[in-house]
Amino acid sequence: MMRKTLIELQQISKRYDQPKQASVSIMEDINIKIKEGELVSILGPSGSGKSTLLRIIAGLVPPSQGTVLYNGQEIAGTNPGVGMVFQSFALFPWLTVLENVKLGLENKPLREADKMRKALSVIDMIGLDGFEGAYPKELSGGMRQRVGIGRALVMEPDILLMDEPFSALDVLTAENLKRDLLELWTERKIPTQCIIMVTHSIEEAVYMSDRAIVLSRDPARVISDIPIPMAHWRDKQDLQFTSLVDRIYSILTQREGKTTGQAEKKDNTIEKIPPVPAGALTGFIELIDDLGQQVDLYKLADQLSLKLEDFLPIVEAVEMLQFATVVHGDIGLTEAGRRFANASVLFRKEIFKDQVLEHVPIMEKIIWILQSKSNNKMEGAFFVEIFEKHFGAEEAALQLDIVIDWGRYAELIAYDKKAKVLYLENEAAAAVE
């Protein structure tokens, strides 16, 4: 039997238009179909617009191009068949648990008594019996998210959207909530037809969902759509489970510029620097060196208990500087990386300086600009303006910060925070004398 398509995304793209500048494209040509009975995870590096995609499905954010179909109908405004669970719970602090849940029914043509009955039965279902009169501030994080889930479920939506629903919870609480939710879902205790979940945890995606959609970054595209054909409940030690996790890891850690090889990538685009301070890179390289030749990324992330969002940029940065390479989900140090790991503090700076100058075109350009100025100085705002053309206003300032951090560590550039001026390091030395 063919299952009905509930949600269909057709050629969705999203740009942020900025006054006086070229618009920044964050999402391009996304086509996804989601069928009845599916639990789908959306994965991607930080800044890949996963949450924006979810909000486009919800009708909270309009796409710049393309259409969202719900039951074959194009949606206008908020999607009528959708309930949403938020990362920060988004509970109304001045309403009790009961009132928060009832909020989902507020605009339904039901009598007060009926609303009360419905809300109470949902509260019962999500395991908050006895807490009806409590305020969110009296509850633990896990219970708050239960209220958030209850508020979404009370509307009896066809589609349940979840935006990183477990990432604000501690590990044990999250595990418990995941199981309870899966139970409601797999045993059909809720009338929900499909669940779409944004997550940063690959393990979570493989544990819960029937399909994992992987997005790339800058702009977001669907780079992979992986079916997870395993029966619930899944064993995390199972070989099929770990190999799926490994596979998604390796997809996520492939460097976009090299693997995608898009024709439209012009020469004048500058590559973004992953926002990782030099100090963190040093520690990471030392760790890999200690662990030996090749290290499994998935296990490494687990060992560092880092979220994917924080972990991937570090891997990207060491790859960019060619201190390490990633092959099939395993990371290993390069020659330069090994030298760096075993060098003294001063010598490390030398190696770092060489790598940065060779592999980070932004840094090279900045040095060149500073050198060509007679006083070897330049306002930070000048660089921010250049970056804005490539990355957009918000990202530009961040990029400058990280460039300054790397440049300072490499003793290439110095920065006067008060005057917001960059200058060459030898100039800084002269200024002190």
Place this chain on the structure above:
Amino acid sequence: MQLNYFHTGNERRPFGWADILVISLLLSILYAAAKLGSGMQVPLDPDELSSLSLDPKWLPYYAGRSLLRMFIAFAASLLFTFVYGRIAAYNRTAEKFMIPAIDILQSVPVLGFLSATVLAFMALFPGSLLGVEFASIFAIFTSQVWNMTLSYYHSLKTIPRELNEAAAMNQLGGWHRFTKLEAPFSMIGLVWNSMMSFGGGWFFLAASESISVLNQDLHLPGIGTYMALAADDGNIKALIYAILTMVVLIVLVDQFFWRPIVAWSQKFKNEQTEAGEVPTSWVLNLLKRASFVHYLNRKLRRGVHDGFLRLSATSSQVKLPQVPPGIKKIFKWLILLTAAALILRYLYSGILEIAQLSWSELIHVVYLGLLTGLRVVVSTLLAVVWTLPIGVFIGTNPRLSRMVQPVVQVLSSFPANMAFPIFTILYLKFGIPMEIGAIPLMMLGTQWYVLFNVIAGAMAIPSDLKEVTVTLKLTRWQTWKKLILPAVFPFLVTGCITASGGAWNASIVSEIVSWKDQDLQAAGLGTFIAEATTNGNWPEIIWGILVMCLLVVIVNRLVWSRLYALAENKYHMD
């Protein structure tokens, strides 16, 4: 654990003493409002005007009338706040001129306009005191409203994105958005600003109840008028009665209105953890104990909810035809054009009026404005000089600040202009010239804002920083220079901005005072406007007000906004 008595009280409670108390209170309020309100429409005839008496037995009635005025003005302010704030927060085009407009209106001296509004409202209700009544209410309204509107607007702008999204996902309509999200989210700030505005409103009440326009003395029955008559009469006993009544009134309003609201509004604090110390109110506790309050609350909620449901069920079948966007646009432009035409017309006639004055007169008014400006500066500086050490002393002493704060609150609410006669007597006795004497009168009402803020600033100094100064063995002077002054600075600037704005306003009543038939006046813009108003000299009124507005706005832009930016950027503690 905190219980929400208003929503979940399903258990039956016996009818108790609390119910009887609350019911009798309600009845008395209803009766008083009806009685006092019926007095509003008194025809305007001289006999009626002179019938106001200094007999203290009339004081409760007068106080009631004044209170009614205050609450009507407050209700109007609240309504205005919700409408204006909402439009400004959600309509980007409107926001661009609505918020700067408030910024300017906020710095405009309200009392300067009093005479103009009195005349306008009198024309609306010819032959009745209702016009004067409205003018008084309007004056109080304009003194309260901007502050509240700005607070509401800022709250709406800072509603967290996810709460907005949750509201959208739950398909909340406009009304539910307001009751469940917007009003609760802005409640804390709005209550605080309302309380401050209401306290400041007493000053304008006292100033606007009895006023002379076009050589005609107009008196509304009220406590401000009683005070004015006492001063005219030179009746010191009546003077003291009035002051005592005023204090009692302020304390009563605080206990029966603001304290319960503040205590109740605590549940709207947008925090995820429980706070330590929570404001309480015995009146609110009483209300919570009364079981019929619960009963009424529950019935009302249910009734209103289901009633609305029935209403929307019948009305939803009728769909209004969509207005085509072209016509909408034309309509929008039409409104804009009409507004522009009206503004231009009045601007033109205003300029024509001013044109009747000679150059030397025009320049003389500017000179008077500078004189008054000097007094405003001196009064603000003097306020800083005495409040800084005392405010810091109080603020760094938690026990003391708990005790002092309610007192300061009453003092700041007390309308300074009601204390003017006392000062006038002293000035007359010791022969102090008004040129200097006006300055303490200005300070009387405005210094409290500085004190409030300094106390708040001193209380906010982190204790670990204080400990650092001790361990570093800094001298007292070094501690002040390195820690206290920088920490208090942002608060001090905020207080000074409010204080100097208040001083400009006060200048209209504090540069010219009288006791019996002796008048004391200082050369200044305040005196100028007050006299022009009495004589009904329109060109002088318009030019005087214009000069005052310009001076205030210029000083704000050149001095205060810069200091404020400095305070925000450099001395802000986070």
